[in-house]
Amino acid sequence: MIVIDYQDKRPIYEQIIDRFQILILNGALEPDMQLPSVRALAVELSINANTIQRAYSELEHRGLIYSVKGRGNFVSAQQDVVKEQQEKLLEELRTQLQVCKESGIEFIHVLDCVREIYQEVKV
Amino acid sequence: MIVIDYQDKRPIYEQIIDRFQILILNGALEPDMQLPSVRALAVELSINANTIQRAYSELEHRGLIYSVKGRGNFVSAQQDVVKEQQEKLLEELRTQLQVCKESGIEFIHVLDCVREIYQEVKV
Amino acid sequence: MIVIDYQDKRPIYEQIIDRFQILILNGALEPDMQLPSVRALAVELSINANTIQRAYSELEHRGLIYSVKGRGNFVSAQQDVVKEQQEKLLEELRTQLQVCKESGIEFIHVLDCVREIYQEVKV
Amino acid sequence: MIVIDYQDKRPIYEQIIDRFQILILNGALEPDMQLPSVRALAVELSINANTIQRAYSELEHRGLIYSVKGRGNFVSAQQDVVKEQQEKLLEELRTQLQVCKESGIEFIHVLDCVREIYQEVKV
DNA sequence: GTGGTCTAGACCACG
DNA sequence: GTGGTCTAGACCACC
Numbered sequence: 001m002i003v004i005d006y007q008d009k010r011p012i013y014e015q016i017i018d019r020f021q022i023l024i025l026n027g028a029l030e031p032d033m034q035l036p037s038v039r040a041l042a043v044e045l046s047i048n049a050n051t052i053q054r055a056y057s058e059l060e061h062r063g064l065i066y067s068v069k070g071r072g073n074f075v076s077a078q079q080d081v082v083k084e085q086q087e088k089l090l091e092e093l094r095t096q097l098q099v100c101k102e103s104g105i106e107f108i109h110v111l112d113c114v115r116e117i118y119q120e121v122k123v
Numbered sequence: 124m125i126v127i128d129y130q131d132k133r134p135i136y137e138q139i140i141d142r143f144q145i146l147i148l149n150g151a152l153e154p155d156m157q158l159p160s161v162r163a164l165a166v167e168l169s170i171n172a173n174t175i176q177r178a179y180s181e182l183e184h185r186g187l188i189y190s191v192k193g194r195g196n197f198v199s200a201q202q203d204v205v206k207e208q209q210e211k212l213l214e215e216l217r218t219q220l221q222v223c224k225e226s227g228i229e230f231i232h233v234l235d236c237v238r239e240i241y242q243e244v245k246v
Numbered sequence: 247m248i249v250i251d252y253q254d255k256r257p258i259y260e261q262i263i264d265r266f267q268i269l270i271l272n273g274a275l276e277p278d279m280q281l282p283s284v285r286a287l288a289v290e291l292s293i294n295a296n297t298i299q300r301a302y303s304e305l306e307h308r309g310l311i312y313s314v315k316g317r318g319n320f321v322s323a324q325q326d327v328v329k330e331q332q333e334k335l336l337e338e339l340r341t342q343l344q345v346c347k348e349s350g351i352e353f354i355h356v357l358d359c360v361r362e363i364y365q366e367v368k369v
Numbered sequence: 370m371i372v373i374d375y376q377d378k379r380p381i382y383e384q385i386i387d388r389f390q391i392l393i394l395n396g397a398l399e400p401d402m403q404l405p406s407v408r409a410l411a412v413e414l415s416i417n418a419n420t421i422q423r424a425y426s427e428l429e430h431r432g433l434i435y436s437v438k439g440r441g442n443f444v445s446a447q448q449d450v451v452k453e454q455q456e457k458l459l460e461e462l463r464t465q466l467q468v469c470k471e472s473g474i475e476f477i478h479v480l481d482c483v484r485e486i487y488q489e490v491k492v
Numbered sequence: 493g494t495g496g497t498c499t500a501g502a503c504c505a506c507g
Numbered sequence: 508g509t510g511g512t513c514t515a516g517a518c519c520a521c522c
Binding site for chain 1: 141144145185205208209212213215216217219220221222223224225227228229230233236240241
Binding site: 344 | 387390391394395396451454455458459461462463465466467468469470471472473474476478479480482483485486487
């Protein structure tokens with residue numbers, strides 16, 4: 001389910017966050033479904049539990065999962081709201097991009113920005 | 124200097140704007156250098172003078188050129204300001220992109236947005 | 247009567263305590279009225295009996311309820327306790343208000359909050 | 370500037386966050402002012418650098434500070450963030466007030482609290 | 493020097 | 508068993 005790419009320059013915890021994010025927003029992980037425990041996933045991926053903890057904390061911060069002490073981490077149930085907000089963000093992005101374009105910023109420069117943020121080298 | 128691609132879906136005036144923009148920001152056209160007259164360029168490109176006029180108007184609006192009645196159109200001397208503002212816009216764009224990324228919007232969706240705005244099909 | 251919110255970060259036993267405290271302080275549960283048995287409530291809420299026990303123990307410690315071995319738990323009859331608990335809540339409120347003040351939130355905004363909650367229009 | 374209370378049940382990193390948040394929100398720390406380095410503050414407070422790092426990360430996440438690799442952490446210059454954080458504090462206050470109201474604490478007593486903290490005599 | 497990531501191991505609170 | 512916090516120490520990238 002989760003694969004770590006050590007060739008990837010991004011930190012491990014970020015890879016885990018992104019992977020879970022996609023799985024949750026895709027609907028692959030259903031609301032209230034329990035995630036692997038911090039320790040179990042740490043063992044499975046052969047990495048430190050603190051790294052998993054950090055990833056889960058960020059996912060909780062983003063509202064994608066919720067944690068219950070003594071029980072575990074679970075997929076948040078309000079994913080509709082998330083998708084709604086994403087669409088709003090994309091709409092804002094379009095406006096911003098339109099301004100960039102009208103200000104004479106070239107396509108390639110915008111693309112570099114996107115790649116820079118998303119840490120993607122190739123498209 | 125200016126080439127029109129009729130295969131290109133974008134309107135002609137936009138192609139002209141973009142081309143001059145690049146030439147000016149690149150420094151190919153130096154400050155206070157005179158641009159071809161509206162009518163001359165219209166004849167050279169075999170297109171309507173109104174189209175050139177529209178392009179020049181937009182370039183003036185963007186602060187890239189300035190026009191002097193009875194004399195012609197000239198490259199604006201304050202290109203530093205332009206680049207500065209562009210950098211500010213890119214910085215804002217980076218912030219926005221970061222928010223998008225952290226909100227779980229996938230790389231591909233952002234890319235679609237960029238392509239949509241910039242009317243580019245392939246990268 | 248009691249609802250558990252697993253999204254809430256507070257531990258379950260604390261949620262139960264708070265809920266009962268409110269019900270007792272505002273008089274919804276009358277003095278000497280019997281509370282649900284530990285086991286019954288545990289089954290009803292589908293949680294561990296130890297958790298209910300812990301909540302009841304804390305409520306007894308606060309003097310809000312008293313337990314009789316072999317019979318059950320009952321609402322305390324002493325009104326002094328009520329005022330004591332209310333004073334604790336006010337103390338917490340003072341702390342929160344202090345933070346608000348130190349964070350530069352103006353008096354008038356806090357006042358609006360109070361009026362909003364208490365549905366009072368004029369002072 | 371920063372004091373840790375080991376009697377306080379809250380985690381150390383949270384105490385640090387709250388303290389800095391107050392200092393930034395009320396303007397005691399001016400925009401673009403540099404914060405103590407992670408390691409320096411760790412030594413000063415005799416706690417682990419990771420704990421400071423965590424606090425700074427959260428402050429950056431809230432937009433209250435920004436970090437520059439190799440240079441340090443600095444107070445954010447965006448005032449929007451300040452209002453946002455203040456609104457969050459007010460939201461917490463509303464929750465607390467709701468509990469007070471539900472616990473049968475009268476309007477006038479809450480009002481006295483507010484006046485007491487804000488040192489206002491009349492409304 | 494600075495921030496940022498990761499590890500190994502510990503302790504606590506919760507259920 | 509679970510998550511959450513903290514420590515000590517390491518390594519990297521940046522300036």
